[in-house]
Amino acid sequence: MSMDNIFSKIKQLPVIPKLLHELMQSFSDENSRIEEIAKKISMDQVISAKVLKMANSAAYRRGAEITSIEQAVIRLGFNALRSLVVASGIMTSFKTPANFDKNKFWVDTFQVATIAKSLASDCRTIAPETAFTCALLHNIGELLIQSTLPEEASLINMSINQGNSRIDAQREMLGFDYSQVGAELARRWNLSDTFIRAIAQQLDPLSFEPVSHEAILIRLAMFVSFAWNAGVPPQVIIARFPTPLAQHLGIDPQNMANRLEELHQQGNELANMLTH
Numbered sequence: 001m002s003m004d005n006i007f008s009k010i011k012q013l014p015v016i017p018k019l020l021h022e023l024m025q026s027f028s029d030e031n032s033r034i035e036e037i038a039k040k041i042s043m044d045q046v047i048s049a050k051v052l053k054m055a056n057s058a059a060y061r062r063g064a065e066i067t068s069i070e071q072a073v074i075r076l077g078f079n080a081l082r083s084l085v086v087a088s089g090i091m092t093s094f095k096t097p098a099n100f101d102k103n104k105f106w107v108d109t110f111q112v113a114t115i116a117k118s119l120a121s122d123c124r125t126i127a128p129e130t131a132f133t134c135a136l137l138h139n140i141g142e143l144l145i146q147s148t149l150p151e152e153a154s155l156i157n158m159s160i161n162q163g164n165s166r167i168d169a170q171r172e173m174l175g176f177d178y179s180q181v182g183a184e185l186a187r188r189w190n191l192s193d194t195f196i197r198a199i200a201q202q203l204d205p206l207s208f209e210p211v212s213h214e215a216i217l218i219r220l221a222m223f224v225s226f227a228w229n230a231g232v233p234p235q236v237i238i239a240r241f242p243t244p245l246a247q248h249l250g251i252d253p254q255n256m257a258n259r260l261e262e263l264h265q266q267g268n269e270l271a272n273m274l275t276h
Helices: 003-009 018-027 034-042 045-055 069-076 078-093 102-123 128-137 140-148 150-161 166-174 178-188 193-201 213-229 234-239 243-249 253-275
Strands: none
Touching: 003 178, 018 034, 018 078, 034 045, 034 069, 034 078, 045 069, 045 078, 045 253, 069 078, 078 102, 078 128, 078 253, 102 128, 102 213, 102 253, 128 193, 128 213, 140 150, 140 166, 140 178, 150 166, 166 178, 178 193, 193 213, 213 234, 213 243, 213 253, 234 253
């Protein structure tokens, strides 16, 4: 099955809200005014509510309660706001089936994104919020498969239950895995090349040229999140850290040892905040 065939089977492609595209453009515009951005956000009630909720959360709260979108934009900053809008936009774009554990999906995704952001602050070659946003998008191919290809998704899930890996099951059924499907969706959404390459390269970043540093962060973050959720002790996670990937970005995994529990708690809080 070709990629075009996969997308031709999708009756209705998920659509990113217009607000998301407008805001993504405004972040790269140095002349953007806070008042203009706040006005655009205010026009979307769902995202407005989530922006205010995040601005008043424990992670961002500094001082008096925020009651206006303009104040929230100032407190959160453009980059954090972009991540929030991307997450909200994606959540509202996909209608997942009843048998899909949406909460677990988003908890896992936010944990990976939070870890990727922390790693980015250590390597200093990638903006932390860019790493966070790329990691938020890394699994959109999985969402697309589960939400728009129910028959294929059912057979893939059956294969996984029989002991096959998710990637092998997807490649056998579709000819592609979730990273390739996600990268194609990002292209069709007209996202920037930074996001497309991060999604496409995430499974084996060092096999690509040029290599996406954001993809390396996603891979490292997925390793840490999976190991932590499996109950692996922090020092064992650090000892088994993928050295070639870490060295490529100049990351010292020891810096993360004492932050793992905190990062996972942050990921849980963000997921709960945006899904409820």
